[in-house]
Amino acid sequence: MSIAEHNHHIHYIEFVTTDVGASKRFYAAAFGWEFEDYGPEYASFSRATAGIDGGFMQGAPTAGGPLVVLYATNLDAAEQAVLSAGGAITVPPFSFPGGRRFHFSDGVGNILAVWSE
Secondary structure, eight states, X not given: OOOGGGTTSOOEEEEEESOHHHHXXXXXXXXXXXXXXXXXXXXXXXXXXXXXXXXXXXSOOOTTOOOEEEEOSOHHHHHHHHHHTTOEEEEEEXXXXXXXXXXXXXXXXXXXXXXXO
């Protein structure tokens, strides 16, 4: 990948999780992501279903990392999908200039957000 326009762009995102299997089940149920396993302690996802290439690595998540924000065409449906998949809303939906968003916990140590116009 030596294409000049990719220089300094985010290429891959990796989450640390206490349970790779639980992470796969949650993100598949809530957002339709698909995974490829690389042993019991790593699973990757691709931009085809997640919008960016990345993966889940077995370990202990640390606080204070960057907030990953997903986009949804229907924020209310995304919130219900998170709850149905076993996640928890950590910051209820709120408005900001340009849209609305909420933050959620995936149940295995990661906090993400979802926004919509």
